[in-house]
Amino acid sequence: MTQPFMFLLLLLGIGLIAKNQSIIIAVAFLLVLKLLGLDEKMFATIQSKGINWGVTIITIAVLAPIATGEIGFKDLFDSLKSPYAWIALASGMAVALIAKNGLILLEDDPHLTTALVLGTVLAVALFKGVAVGPLIGAGIAYLAMKLYELFL
Incomplete structure (x- = not known):
């Protein structure tokens, strides 16, 4: 084996x-x-394009309530009256920007994926966390590494 x-x-x-x-x-x-x-034929493609495929699928899932009419312009405008909506808006923007850097990190240092996956699995197994995937974890790791480099 x-x-x-x-x-x-x-x-x-x-x-x-x-x-x-x-x-x-x-x-x-x-x-x-x-x-x-099929691993030799498929793994290279999955490794190079899989994250983008995953992001696309997640984006489709997030946009589905708009497509079904479950969320419309009225909901959008009504939600913006709440301070919590503004916090959610800023959080959504921040996490997307953090994840962008995670994509860069995974492309530059793919060996870190193993540690990120292990961290995700441990958090789920030991602390009842939710596996949101290595992309956001990589983004947070990227920020932490940049802060670490800043203070060296």
Whole structure:
């Protein structure tokens, strides 16, 4: 059994223990590709384009209530009357900008993905956290690294 296969099985086990459906599905998908011998053809494409695909799917999910009419202009204008809406607006902008830097970090240092995934899995398993994925984690890591470099 190869090291990548064993590593994926370990992550699958952690995902099962943590009851993290996203990790279970992702690892199972990768294991199936490996078992079918499609890993050499598919993994490079997944690695280079997967994050963009994921961001697109998340964006579709966020915009779906607008497309269904569940959220409209009236809701938008009504929400802006609340100070909490302005806080949410600023938070949404901040997290998008933080995640942008996370994308840069993952492209420049893909080996950090392992630590980010492990941190996500541990937070879900031990603290009942929610797995929002490595992109925002990478963005936060990027900011922390820049602050660290600033004070060196």
